[in-house]
Structures are given as C-alpha cells and as structure tokens.
Amino acid sequence: MTQNDQQKLTALIVDDEELARKGLAMRLEELGGVDVLKHCKNGREAIEAIIEFEPDVVFLDIQMPGMTGFELISEIQGDVMPMVIFVTAYDAFAVDAFDVHAIDYLLKPVEKERLADAISKATQVREQHSALHEKRKLLDLAVSLTGKSSAAIGELLASGEDLLEQADRLAIKDGSSITFVPVHDIDWIDAAGDYMCVHAKGVTHIMRTTMKELEARLDPSIFQRVHRSTIVNLERVEKVSSHINGEFHLTLSCGSSLKMSRSYKEKVKHFF
Secondary structure, three states: HHHHHHEEEEEEEEEHHHHHHHHHHHHHHHOEEEEEEEEEHHHHHHHHHHHHHOEEEEEEOOOOOOHHHHHHHHHHOOOOOOEEEEOOOOOOHHHHHHHHHEEEEOOOOOOOOHHHHHHHHHHHHHHHHHHHHHHHHHHHHHHHHHEEEOHHHHHHHHHHHHHHHHOEEEEEEEEOEEEEEEEEEEOOOOOOOEEEEEEOOEEEEEEEEHHHHHHHHHOOOOOEEEEEEEEEEEHHHHEEEEEEEEEEEEOOOOOOOEEEOOOHHHHHHHHH
16 A cells, blocks of 8 residues: 555445445545545445445445434444445535534536545545544543542643653553552563563553653663563562573562563663
C-alpha cells in the first residue's frame, strides 16, 4: 500500500438504486482521494459492511426500502459509526441530517464541485479526529507514567514544566482499576512482549508501555538497564556474581536473581 493509498478516505456507498451507486463511484474515482470498499443496496447490508470494514465515511441515501438512512444511523450509533455524507433526491431532510451530525448533504444529481467539497470536509474531520486520538494516547501514557490525573498533567503542560521530572509513582491500569506504585518500591522491571512486568514488594504489576519509555522515565542514578529486557533498582542489589561463561548475576534484597549481560556490565560497574 502506497502512502497515497493510506491517506485516502475509505468509504461505503449505500443506495437502493444500482445506477446511483455506480454513478457516484465513477465521480469519486474521477476526483480521487476516496477508496470505495463496497456498494450496499440496503441498510442491513450497510450495517454489516460498517462493522466489517470500519470505513471513514458512508455516502448514504435516505429513502430506501426496509430501512431509511436515519434508521440505519440510529441502529449503529456508537464507536463504529463512521462519518456520514447524505446523498439524496430530497431536500426536505437537510435539517434532520445535520441533527445527526452529517458531514454534508448532497442532492442528486450530485455536482462534482459539491462532492469535492464534501470529500475535503470529511478529510479534515478525519485529521482532527486522528490528532485528538493521538493527544488522548499521549495523555493516557503521561497518566500511566506519572500517576497524576489528566487535569494535573494539563496544568503542568500549561505551565511549561517537564512531566518526566514530576512523577514519583507509576499508575498501572488493570481493567477498570488503577494501582499507584511508588517508584522507590520497585525492585526490578522486565519485558514480556508488549508489556512490562513491574516487580515491587513481592507483587508483579503488568503495564502496557515500552522499556525505552520506562527507562527514560526513571532516575538513572537508581534504575539501570542490566539486560536488554531488564531494568533493576541498583539500591536493591546485594551481590554481584560472575560465572565461568562470562555472565554476571545480580542478587537482590528481595531474594530474586537476575542475569546481567556482558554488554551492560561496563555501563553499570561504576555503580557498585
């Protein structure tokens, strides 16, 4: 898939008239910027296609047998509901269309300029949603790493303070609950696929983040990586043992024994 393909809007065309579906598809192809995933001839087909493909936008007729466009929207409202551009022969539903937050309302036969405007609007809305989604992800990560509330992080950002210097605990989500783990309680951290296992006071907490993010977050004078998948609290190290094969093992005050790879020995030897 090329970069241009990735930037295209993905779409469904929903209309009970085959000629209308084909005509709209031709105009969209001429304009570019839209990848039509499927044509649907009724509302039921459209619901199944929306769930299956999760398109960015649906070009939706209103007056269809069995289920109107408004009934379709009512039935599938939620996180999976894409943007809607109504394409209809009737102008009487325009107010109702914008009540359900339609991106645009196009009258048949669709003018090329109006269709281009509608595509532009939908593209802008998608970009805004994407930016908000990324902002939310970053905010969730900051909450997770700092243990602070969203409101507190917002205040810190507004004041220009460095978030990474603020936290003294990690907020670890487990379903609908959050456990706050003081950083000074952490014995060691190891990676398990896309998750980090945070070992603190005999309890293992599972955290969705990366080793690199945690390493950057923790005080390097206390926490050091001793293996590509392990960060240790140096204050917990009671013994360093060397083996014939050149490997080193760290014995922690909690009783755990961790392997230290030779590539990290030089980086941490001055701490002992």
